[in-house]
Amino acid sequence: MNNQALYKISYGLYVVSSKKGEKINGQIANTVFQITSEPPTLAVSINRNNLTWEYIKDSGIFTASILRRDTPLPFIGNFGFKSGRDINKFEKIGYKTGSTGAPVVTDNTVAYMEARVKNTFDMGTHTIFVGEVVDADVLSGEPVMTYEYYHEVKRGTTPKSAPSYIKKEDK
């Protein structure tokens, strides 16, 4: 089996955010996808060790911001390679409180969706949360960041906690 094949799947790059009481957090995700159009539902796959997982479990709400192609690497690093257990990821980030009460990152964002969790599917290391989209908007006409662009042009890397992590020896 050649694991490289899985690396050819196309993804975007997103900040998935949630809240727990007054606390907010967000993380980089690449697995965000629409499941049905009527009603519009959105699925995200989140590692159960991540703080955002705990927040989504608690509040039953998540938002997803679709990142612009020119999103700077430090911005991605802030959400992707740090933990909200150690820092306040939103400290220097432009965001708004969405209609669900969860944070919506607006910096470097082409469009966003807010969703209320309808189904939670435990998949071992990761959980698929499927939510009904309750609000959404487009903020910019800029091209979006694809996972391929992030890797090939931006030379970005993937943390171990991502669904699509590939061990170095497999690359």
Added chain:
Amino acid sequence: MNNQALYKISYGLYVVSSKKGEKINGQIANTVFQITSEPPTLAVSINRNNLTWEYIKDSGIFTASILRRDTPLPFIGNFGFKSGRDINKFEKIGYKTGSTGAPVVTDNTVAYMEARVKNTFDMGTHTIFVGEVVDADVLSGEPVMTYEYYHEVKRGTTPKSAPSYIKKEDK
């Protein structure tokens, strides 16, 4: 709510195939994504009215071929806008029988995965099948087809049965 936001999510373009007894079928899908890396699992979202849905339900097997960016529109039309109930979609198509016994489309294919269904999640109009990847290979180093490229450059359209279908009045 601006449904256009959902249209900014990134996808690839795939032929998802399966079998039922001696019969084989496949269809275009854009929602194919990895859920976990250990073990490697793959999710697909399939409309329950589609013949491929019935075949995956029956055999518990699916394959996904990741299409090349230069895949001709008639090839996509054969798998995306026709039903295996009316025609044999594989009649003039290069494919092989995978290690699971299901067909793997090899024409216009950059890479493919074969998966055995572990979980089936009913989402109304669509079902999410999550399978453990049991075989995979890369066939070509060509760039892959993204859903955005299919729409914007190839001027491809989306059938009503797709998860990401947007009504004309919403566009």
